[in-house]
Amino acid sequence: MEVLESVLGYNFRDRQLLIMALTHGSVGYEAQRDHLDNQRLEFLGDAVLQLMLSELLYKRLPKADEGELTKLRAQIVSTKALAAVARRLNLGSFLIMGKGEAANGGRTRESTLADAMEAVAGAIYLDGGPLAVQNLTHLLFAKDLEKLLVDPGDQNPKGQLQEMIQAVGPNPPDYAILSESGPDHAKCFQASVSWMGSTLGTGTGKSKKEAETESARDALNSEGLSERLKALGVLNFKSTKIPVKSCEQTADNFPQVCEQDS
16 A cells, blocks of 8 residues: 555555545445445545646636636546546556456456546545645646646547548437446446447446547547548448439439440
């Protein structure tokens, strides 16, 4: 735990809070008995991070309006972004979880990592108060924020994907919710986005909207997206092309268009 405390830049007075923050719900499920896990701390940490990052954005961007601030905050605290921070901390290796969950990739699952990151923030808030979480926020998210301010191009992934698709075909992308898991206060949705029957990307989020947004972002980040869209657009054009009828097939009330011998 000392290693994790070092990368977090915070030493717990009550280390049991950190242990609870790292304990996945699968521990109690496999033991078939009540067992403290990180779900309540995740609930608290979600609110704490939202508050601290809201303050950070408010001070960093004095001219930004509410809409801009909301969009930026949504990106920073998205499941994908929180999981990325957790990976930098190697948080997955510290998680306490059931053997089955671990065997099924639980330590690298995006939603699990994001939940754990929130739970750790909640634990630090209870142990050290708002100032401790504020320091954590600056330590872990400041670089992500600066990067986002330099390149804010993916604030509307669904809109960007829609524009790319409209450039090669008239049909809009299709979004679908693939799965829904977790308790009511901490739902996790998985969504996919497809076009012309081909899946372009998948994503997870705490709401259906966020999951769809992340699936669009995944599509935009996929290699060779433009080429795939162009290929699908050409295939679609070929499949919907109306063949020219021969003289015998043309109806009497239409001008005749006869096939010419080559």
